[in-house]
Amino acid sequence: MTDAYLNFVNSPFGARLASSLGLPKPEVLRRYRADQPEFEGLIAVGAGPQPRMLEALAGMIARTGMTGVAHESAGLWIPLAQRHGVMTGRFEPVASGSSQGRMSALLFDASGIEDVTQFDTLYAFFHDALRSLDKCGRMVVFGRPPEACATTRQWTAQRALEGFTRSLGKEARRGITSNLIHVAPGAEALTEATLRFFLSPRSAYVSGQVVRIDAVTHALPVFDWKQPLAGRRALVTGAARGIGASIAGVLAAEGARVIGVDIPSAKEALDQTMRALNGTALAFDIAAPETPAQLAAALDENGVDIVVHNAGVTKDKTLAKMTEAAWRSVIDINLAAQERIDDALLEAGTLRHGGRIIGVSSISGIAGNAGQSNYATSKAGVIGRVQSMAPHLRERHITINAVAPGFIETQMTAKIPFAIREAGRRMNSMSQGGQPVDVAQTIAWLAHPGSAGITGQVVRVCGQSLIGA
Ligand SMILES: NC(=O)c1ccc[n+]([C@@H]2O[C@H](COP(=O)([O-])OP(=O)(O)OC[C@H]3O[C@@H](n4cnc5c(N)ncnc54)[C@H](O)[C@@H]3O)[C@@H](O)[C@H]2O)c1
Numbered sequence: 495m496t497d498a499y500l501n502f503v504n505s506p507f508g509a510r511l512a513s514s515l516g517l518p519k520p521e522v523l524r525r526y527r528a529d530q531p532e533f534e535g536l537i538a539v540g541a542g543p544q545p546r547m548l549e550a551l552a553g554m555i556a557r558t559g560m561t562g563v564a565h566e567s568a569g570l571w572i573p574l575a576q577r578h579g580v581m582t583g584r585f586e587p588v589a590s591g592s593s594q595g596r597m598s599a600l601l602f603d604a605s606g607i608e609d610v611t612q613f614d615t616l617y618a619f620f621h622d623a624l625r626s627l628d629k630c631g632r633m634v635v636f637g638r639p640p641e642a643c644a645t646t647r648q649w650t651a652q653r654a655l656e657g658f659t660r661s662l663g664k665e666a667r668r669g670i671t672s673n674l675i676h677v678a679p680g681a682e683a684l685t686e687a688t689l690r691f692f693l694s695p696r697s698a699y700v701s702g703q704v705v706r707i708d709a710v711t712h713a714l715p716v717f718d719w720k721q722p723l724a725g726r727r728a729l730v731t732g733a734a735r736g737i738g739a740s741i742a743g744v745l746a747a748e749g750a751r752v753i754g755v756d757i758p759s760a761k762e763a764l765d766q767t768m769r770a771l772n773g774t775a776l777a778f779d780i781a782a783p784e785t786p787a788q789l790a791a792a793l794d795e796n797g798v799d800i801v802v803h804n805a806g807v808t809k810d811k812t813l814a815k816m817t818e819a820a821w822r823s824v825i826d827i828n829l830a831a832q833e834r835i836d837d838a839l840l841e842a843g844t845l846r847h848g849g850r851i852i853g854v855s856s857i858s859g860i861a862g863n864a865g866q867s868n869y870a871t872s873k874a875g876v877i878g879r880v881q882s883m884a885p886h887l888r889e890r891h892i893t894i895n896a897v898a899p900g901f902i903e904t905q906m907t908a909k910i911p912f913a914i915r916e917a918g919r920r921m922n923s924m925s926q927g928g929q930p931v932d933v934a935q936t937i938a939w940l941a942h943p944g945s946a947g948i949t950g951q952v953v954r955v956c957g958q959s960l961i962g963a
Contacts, residue, residue, distance in 0.1 A: 900956025
């Protein structure tokens with residue numbers, strides 16, 4: 495699906511017209527491409543008092559090959575960076591209008607902030623560096639999970655960072671994202687997959703999010719950053735088209751062997767998608783009572799490592815006009831079927847130790863939506879499932895998370911009436927809809943073996959939509 499306005503205002507004539515009429519000009523977002531470098535350029539590094547993450551960050555930045563330049567708030571950075579072999583120097587603001595020496599990312603370590611009186615460096619760093627951040631740049635703040643803080647003052651200060659990070663996302667525009675990563679004490683070494691995701695063009699449409707990384711007691715499996723899912727098997731429901739086909743494609747590109755499921759009437763499209771990925775097509779209706787057992791049997795003794803519950807439907811009507819059949823089928827397909835399938839796969843041990851379950855929710859499930867009481871109920875239930883199941887799955891080292899897409903350009907959103915569709919597209923910090931690949935890349939990060947410390951969470955893929963914010 496295409497966004498004609500975005501294409502128009504980024505053409506030479508459209509850009510002139512938009513600027514003379516004062517129309518918004520959404521940025522063409524930089525997205526991951528295998529033939530282009532994923533990480534490049536300068537990261538400006540800032541820090542609050544007693545930063546606890548800098549040492550771990552220096553090692554991670556060294557492995558991305560980026561250059562980390564120190565703001566005056568991060569005095570410790572240069573010797574640390576040199577020790578880890580990171581190219582480094584001092585942060586120099588870029589003169590306005592100049593494209594030389596712009597920052598690809600701004601990174602601030604707020605993990606040592608213990609009191610709201612310690613925000614001066616946070617202000618100074620972003621105040622000094624924001625104008626030097628390039629378009630489609632990244633802002634990442636590292637903090638501590640407030641609920642893990644030792645004092646009420648520390649909890650307050652750490653919680654305050656959410657408002658700060660989200661506001662910067664709304665101010666920055668130009669395709670820039672701003673996210674907050676809460677790292678629990680002891681989880682510092684588990685942040686690399688997450689840092690890479692948020693620095694990379696893979697997170698083009700993820701902004702204003704808070705992600706918590708917990709410590710785990712088990713060792714991570716060995717993996718290759720270029721093919722992190724090699725040797726893993728991934729089940730993706732609703733894989734024939736739209737977001738599901740994109741999820742299947744991204745997981746396969748990361749090395750997974752994909753088993754795609756879709757309804758029998760979509761078999762041809764499913765076969766085609768799976769053939770291109772060297773995957774397996776299973777034409778099952780996920781809501782049929784016999785499907786969970788059939789799926790467990792079809793996955794055989796090889797089992798599965800990643801389960802993505804993507805299949806979903808809408809049957810929109812205000813509640814007074816909604817038939818009982820429309821109410822029931824949406825809840826059954828979007829929510830109850832996931833429960834039945836997970837129960838069967840967990841009971842049979844088909845979902846392997848160290849596995850990943852990822853549910854596709856929606857911002858409708860967070861905010862509610864007129865005409866979508868059935869859909870929003872099902873999608874809020876997906877969030878409840880993730881939160882309730884996470885503690886029970888820890889013992890098997892299985893993580894369970896959800897993504898909540900906002901407006902994504904697919905056949906589902908193409909059906910929305912024009913005026914509502916246009917509003918959905920523009921009411922976010924990117925002033926545009928996302929692409930299926932934005933959801934798929936977010937799911938691939940949650941499925942990553944390095945994301946072992948992330949569970950029970952919901953990550954919105956909505957360009958920081960105002961809906962439900
Ligand atoms: N497009 C968006 O803007 C958006 C926003 C938020 C959430 N979502 C969610 O993302 C997911 C994918 O959405 P999409 O836009 O790609 O939709 P889509 O309609 O293009 O694709 C959904 C796929 O699920 C399959 N499916 C439906 N019922 C099934 C069943 N009973 N058994 C097996 N397969 C079934 C369909 O055949 C289809 O291939 C859905 O869960 C949707 O609710 C989408």
